[in-house]
Amino acid sequence: MVVQDKPSSRQYGKTMDGNHHKAEANILLLGALNVGKSALTVRFLTRRFIGEYGDIESIYSHIDKIDGREISFNIWDSLYPQSCETTDSISEKQLQWADGVILVYSICDRSSFEVVRQQVQLIRQSGKLSANVPIIIVGNKRDLQHQRAVSSEEGRLSALSADCGFFEISAAETYHGVLLVFHELLDLIRESRAVKKGVTGIKGIVRSVSAVFGKKRE
Numbered sequence: 001m002v003v004q005d006k007p008s009s010r011q012y013g014k015t016m017d018g019n020h021h022k023a024e025a026n027i028l029l030l031g032a033l034n035v036g037k038s039a040l041t042v043r044f045l046t047r048r049f050i051g052e053y054g055d056i057e058s059i060y061s062h063i064d065k066i067d068g069r070e071i072s073f074n075i076w077d078s079l080y081p082q083s084c085e086t087t088d089s090i091s092e093k094q095l096q097w098a099d100g101v102i103l104v105y106s107i108c109d110r111s112s113f114e115v116v117r118q119q120v121q122l123i124r125q126s127g128k129l130s131a132n133v134p135i136i137i138v139g140n141k142r143d144l145q146h147q148r149a150v151s152s153e154e155g156r157l158s159a160l161s162a163d164c165g166f167f168e169i170s171a172a173e174t175y176h177g178v179l180l181v182f183h184e185l186l187d188l189i190r191e192s193r194a195v196k197k198g199v200t201g202i203k204g205i206v207r208s209v210s211a212v213f214g215k216k217r218e
Contacts, residue, residue: 024072025189026097027182030090030119031104032080032112036140040104040171041077043178049171071186080115089115090122099192100134100185105155107139107168108147113155120162134188136165138181143170 029037038053045062057079064071076097080089103119105112116137124131137159139150152168159166165184169177 023069024074025186026074026076026099027185028076028078028094028098028101029104030078030080030101030116032106032109032115035104035106035109035112036171037104038077040102040138040140040169040178040181041075043171043175044073044182045075047175049173051172066183066186073182073186090119090126092126095123095126095133098133100136100189102136102138102181102185103164104138104140105150106141107150107152107155108141108144110149113139113150113158117158117162120164124162132192134165134185134192135162136167136181136185136188137162139166139168140171142168142177143173 029041031037039049039051041060042048042050045060056077058077060073060075060077062073062075064073076094078094101123103116105116107113120135120137123133123135137155139152139155141147155168156166165188167177167181167184169181171178
């Protein structure tokens, strides 16, 4: 695991498809304070749970092997600004960098759920490139059922209405649930890239056909 303390908007190349043996995926983690973003990230990277973290914003690099292929996960663990409005909580640089986004809230904290809902709207309204970026919403701290403030159904319906994936997990209790989140987002990123590649190919064919017919008219 490699940690970069000062993320750069284009620090990593994107080679999910093509002839490269190692693929890369840039994943942005967003959410309010104290929802377990860093705990979720470190659980995925090391399989261990660590409950306490300082206020550090970092990019973590981690290589995993999936279906016999090496995948380089670059994970930007972003801080939620304590003194800013939600509208300032996502930068253009972050959205340009990200191939996919994980939005985390605590099922015990309704205000953190509202932050996630607002952040989804910000991403979807930010421009053509970010409007279709794959997003997974994660309700964390499922082990604290007695403190639940957001129901599973409400979280799932909110994700469905915003065309996002949804998981409820406990980063504190299990590694498997966290693993499913990242692997599902990887699948969504692959699908998104395949669609973009197909659209680009179709546009190229249209341009070629137009050129041919344009010459015939001459």
